[in-house]
Amino acid sequence: MPANPLRDVRDKRLNRIAGPSALVMFGxxxxxxxxxxxxxxxxxANRGLLPPSFALVGFGRRDWDDEDFxxxxxxxxxxxxxxxxxxxVWDQLRQGLxxxxxxxxxDDSAYVRLHQTLEELxxxxxxxxHHAFYLSIPPNSFEMVCERLxxxxxASRHGGAGWRRVVIEKPFGHDLESARELNRIVESVFPSDSVFRIDHYLGKETVQNLLALRFANQLFEPLWNANYVDHVQITMAEDIGIGGRASYYDGVGAARDVLQNHLLQLLALTAMEEPISFDAADLRAEKAKVLKAVRLPEDLEAASARGQYASGWQGGEQVVGFLDEEGFNTESTTETFAALKLEINNRRWAGAPFYLRTGKRLGRRVTEIAVVFKRTPHMLFQDHGSAEFGQNAVVIRIQPDEGATIRFASKVPGTQMEVRDVTMDFGYGHAFTEDSPEAYERLILDVLLGEPPLxxxxxxxxxSWKILDPFEEHWAALGTQPEQYAPGSWGPDxxxxxxxxxxxTWRRP
Structure with missing residues (x-):
């Protein structure tokens, strides 16, 4: 068979090709x-990163045989x-399905058949x-599946050979207490270094590039602190509603669904100190230090905002409001927009707040980290252009058009000294010929390799729950519905x- 032209030679050179293994997918x-x-x-498989001795086993409530699957x-x-x-490639992969x-x-009999299937493979x-169990299932089923495994x-290794790993999808609980209980359940069956909690945002190329941008460039790191940074904004916006997710979303809301995991992880990566290596333990230690240093504001009401999208026009289409979505109670207090202001109480960031926001039915789909710098102390050019210029920014775009933008002031061509903000843009699609792999490609490969940094x-x-829980408790105590906001806007007043x-002011992405 000729060589696969899509084989990732860099991964081969770095020995990042999975070994013999079976991936069992629940859900x-x-x-x-x-x-x-x-x-x-x-x-x-198409990139040459799975061996011929790989197998994929589906586990589900369908009356299928291997051919149907x-x-x-x-x-x-x-x-x-x-x-x-x-x-x-498909023919080879197909043989292991x-x-x-x-x-x-x-269903105990199904686990007996699963054991027999893995032995046959x-x-x-x-x-x-070597077996990895991917639990793409509701969290309330984790205990049952782990107990049956x-x-x-x-879930046991035989004679010390091989490995067993478990992969669980968010949400990791709905508050601190439930997260601890979930961890107790999973780690009673699998050792902690064999538990892989998936946050697919951490698999995105641009999130990983944030570490390269910070620590591989002398240009940025000396300025990456409160002496020069005015504040940081982290945004994850969606332009769609909840769709058919009423059964999942009601009672969860934007803060638990996105802010507690994705955005606080992005905060930790943006604010952390340089690790001594990119090993999992070193990366996690620095992220944990940041999360421990987060200081909650005294006035939780003034430092937070919640909203629910209303009905109206968006993109030339009439859309229903959140409370009119099928399956929702019109008295629901679940939010579709959440924003927080957080302070990090350490030497690097004291005095430079972090603003986090996420929501549905907003102006456009975008996820970005904006590091906004202080204005120059001596405004030599204040009479030569807009009063708005002079606040530089580094913006890391995570989706949809991955890349980074630097905003700085420049003279406008002409005989007058007029200054205006301009941008210098880097896009992955323009700078590299290689396609960026999907986040789940990287994460699944890391599971099979046993590499847990992400x-x-x-x-x-x-x-993260310790940070969010006080806000959730404050909102619950209010007993009021979140503020309505127009679809296509950027959230409530x-x-x-x-x-x-x-x-x-918030950036307009």
Whole structure:
């Protein structure tokens, strides 16, 4: 067989090719698996990063055999894979596909069949005693699945050979107490270094590039502190509503769904000190220090904002309001927009606040980190242009157009000394010929390799809940519904007031 032209030679050179293994996917019939996980497995195979001795086992409530499962995988690969379809790659991957049909996650007979399937794959595919269990399932099913994996001898290594790993998707609990209980359940079956908590934002190229931008460039790091930085804004905005997620979203809300995990992880990566290495323990130690140093404001009401999108026009289309979405109680106090102001009480960041916001039905889909610098102390040019110029910014765009922008002041061509803000832009799509892999490609490969730097440990999860829980308790005590905001806007008036109290404004992405 000729060499695969899509093989990632850099990963091969760095020995980042998975070894013999089987990936067991619980919840394989769900949206996440169909749209992201199954295509990511194929893309890894197409890039030459999965060995011939790899197997994928689906576990779900479908009356399928292996052929039915293969047809389902093929459909979603053709529909959503990032790399071109290659029949030879598919034929090899197809040979390692198996499906275990279950009546539910408590079906003991299904775990017996799963054990038999994994034993068969050791011989037929050479997977060895290396198994990863991906739990793409509701958190209330984690305990049941972990208990069954343990009682059926699936979570145990045999004779010291091989490994067992478990992958769990967010949410990691709904508050500090539930997060601790969830951690107790999972780590009673799998050791802590075998538990991989997925935050797919940490797999994105630009998030990882944030570390390179900070620590590989002398240009930025000396200025990356409160002596020069006025404040930092971290935004994750969506231009869609909750769609058909009423059963999941009601009672969860924007703060628990996005802010507690994605945005606080981005805050930690933006604010952390330089680690002594990129090993998991060193990265996690620095992130944990930042989260421990976060200081909650005395006035939680003034330092936070909540909203629910109303009905109206967005993008030339009439859209329903949050409370009119199917499946919602019109008295729901669940928020679709949340914003917080946080201070980091350490030498680097004291005095430079971090503003976090996330919401649905906002002006556009964008995720970015904006580091906004202080104005120059001597405004030599204040009479030669707009009063708005002079506040430089470094903006790291995470989605949809990954890259970075630097905003600085420049003279306008002409005979007058007129100064205006301009931008210098870097885009991944323009600077590199290589396509950026999907976040789940990187994360699944890291699981199979046993490399955990991009996965938050339970300490980080618990520290994040310690930050968010007081706000959630404050909002619950109010007993009022969040403020309404127009679809296509940038959130409720209270969010703009949050910034205005400090004499600042939100960036318009």
């Amino acid at each position: 394989v019939t769900g949206d996440l698996a169909r749209k992201k996980l199954l295509p990511a497995v194929y893309d890894l 293969a047809a389902e995988v093929l459909e979603h690969v053709r529909r959503s894979a990032r790399t071109p379809f290659d029949q030879r 198996r499906f275990v049909s279950a009546e539910g996650f408590d 050791k011989t037929s595919r050479g997977t060895g005693d 343990s009682s059926h001898d699936l 996965f938050p440990r339970h300490e980080e999860v618990e520290l 209270s969010a703009h007031a949050l910034m205005a109290r400090d004499g600042r």
